[in-house]
Amino acid sequence: MQTPRLSELELVDLATRLVELDGAIAELTAARDDVKERIRALGIGNYPAGHYTIKVTPQRRFSLDKARELFDDGTLKPYALPGFDAKRFKAEVAPAIYEACMVPFGVDRVTVS
Secondary structure, three states: OOOOOOOOHHHHHHHHHHHHHHHHHHHHHHHHHHHHHHHHHHOEEEEEEEEEEEEEEEEEEEOOOHHHHHHHHHHHHHHEOOOOOHHHHHHHOHHHHHHHOEEEOOOOOEEEE
16 A cells, blocks of 8 residues: 655645644633633532533542551551552442542542533
8 A cells, every 4th residue: 555645735734734723722721721720719519500510529539648547557458469459448348438538639620511
């Protein structure tokens, strides 16, 4: 199969279009980030917005340090691997226990549904 050949003029057009698209993407991304930041300023919660619902929720993840504060090593030992099997821990403990081991990180999540 032969590789299609493009003229130099076609390549210039493609390169120009790619640069234009990259610039548009950067502008849209910056505008999106600005909108999300304004929504995050409202705080955690659900906000009706016409036919939409805006949700601002904290990002959280499991923290082994937090688990160690709450439980002794004997309780956590069955989940020890070369690391810690947080997936197994989550599957085997009550949801409230796993929730107690969660900590916030990063910026709050913004979703629109």
